[in-house]
Amino acid sequence: MKILIVAGPFISLREPYNGGTEVFITEHANELVRMGHTVDVIAKDADEKNLFQVIEFHESPFSMKDESYRACPEWLGQQHYQTLQYGMFDVSSYDVIHYNSFIPEIYAVGALLKTPGVLTLHLPPIEKFVLMYKFFIKHATVYPVGVSGRMSRQWQPLLGRDVETVLNGISVQNWKLQAQTPDGYLLWCGRITKEKNVEAAIELANHLKQPLKIVGSIFDEEYFRNNVQPYLNDQIVYISHVNQQQLNELAAGASAYLATSTWEEPFGLVIVEMLACGLPVVGFNTAIPPELRDEHVAIAVDSHRWQDLIKPLDTAKQSSPEACRNFSASFDMKKTTAAYIRIYDRIAEKVSLL
Structure with a gap:
């Protein structure tokens, strides 16, 4: 055709x-x-x-x-x-x-x-x-x-x-399977806007005293200035927009990916991309559509409270990179x-x- x-x-x-x-x-x-x-x-x-x-x-x-x-x-x-x-x-x-x-x-x-x-x-x-x-x-x-x-x-x-x-x-073969990094940083990726809700990831990382890397372009300058920039430090790091290879490399040092959107994501390709890298995903049900959920590697909570991500995060970190990759192959x-x-x-x- x-x-x-x-x-x-x-x-x-x-x-x-x-x-x-x-x-x-x-x-x-x-x-x-x-x-x-x-x-x-x-x-x-x-x-x-x-x-x-x-x-x-x-x-x-x-x-x-x-x-x-x-x-x-x-x-x-x-x-x-x-x-x-x-x-x-x-x-x-x-x-x-x-x-x-x-x-x-x-x-x-x-x-x-x-x-x-x-x-x-x-x-x-x-x-x-x-x-x-x-x-x-x-x-x-x-x-x-x-x-x-x-x-x-x-x-x-x-x-x-x-x-x-x-x-x-996604083209799964384009994403390299990474070794498990259980003590690695948390990773968040997306447009920097209110509905993407990166502040929930910041709150969670601070509570857990765990490093967080934030990746994405700034779509809402005011939101970034008021809700993200004041909390950046040696532990909470903002990285500008990256290409797929760079994101794949960032996944190698992470222990989990956080999906915190408060609007209903139509699909959420980055979730599948991170799973293909061997990285488990934890987030809100608005951020993770039903088809992308799995009780071991892609866990969604019926809430917008960052506190409700603590227990699922512990569960997700027990998953293997191979299990994450196998689930991503469905897409x-x-x-x-x-x-x-x-x-x-x-x-x-x-x-x-x-």
Whole structure:
């Protein structure tokens, strides 16, 4: 098959990745190529090691800033300009278009196209996305897919149709299994925002008198300044955004990974990545979806109290790296991509019969 994957014309697929969606797009596209398919991805750029072709829509050489009719800064005007180029792009040669974008204009244009599509729902429902996706599904031949059971259940009544679940995955072979470090530091990784709740990890580490390494980009400067920075010291260390190899190396010195998000993570790829490294995971049920939970290696508590993580942490530290790795193998990208191919084949065949 020839497949077009839509990230967005100003979305970078270079490491370090901005989030789990970019990881999914990259790994899925590469796996599709390995399975013999031709794959193009609409994105700003990607690392040269990737197997797929990047389709770039360039910025205008003219200023896109508007201070009168519809006021907008230059960067936003350029984003609008790039996104609307999708409407001029010829998609007639593709069998399926796979949408993974959060850009409204992409779906306004996509609704005009005849090529069948798959829409992966990477985020919980919020009003803007509900309206955007309902509009798209009403006007386009598109099949919605949730990345976890709870995402599918949340979206199904809002979209008024069945939402199949295809669990996200990782390329397990890209993550080196590390030896056990029972006395190592605690590890936390994610965007630095209120809903990711790194402060719970800080509280827990201080209570246990155990070092903590915090990894991730600062999305909310005020939150970082007020809730993280004052507590940094020799024991509580902030490390900036890292690539996958660097994160793999950090896992080697850790005793456990903490998942403390207070919002419902759609999937939580970093949890599977840490398990693939042999690192057990402990966290809140909002941070660890049901499919990712295991009573020995990925323990979730029905609480947002850091105190409730103390006992599960002791349990998790008794697990072996091999047990963690074996559980992570359930979420291999080969399985994820095979499930999407079955959907691609099904919708392409259905359209051909019309």
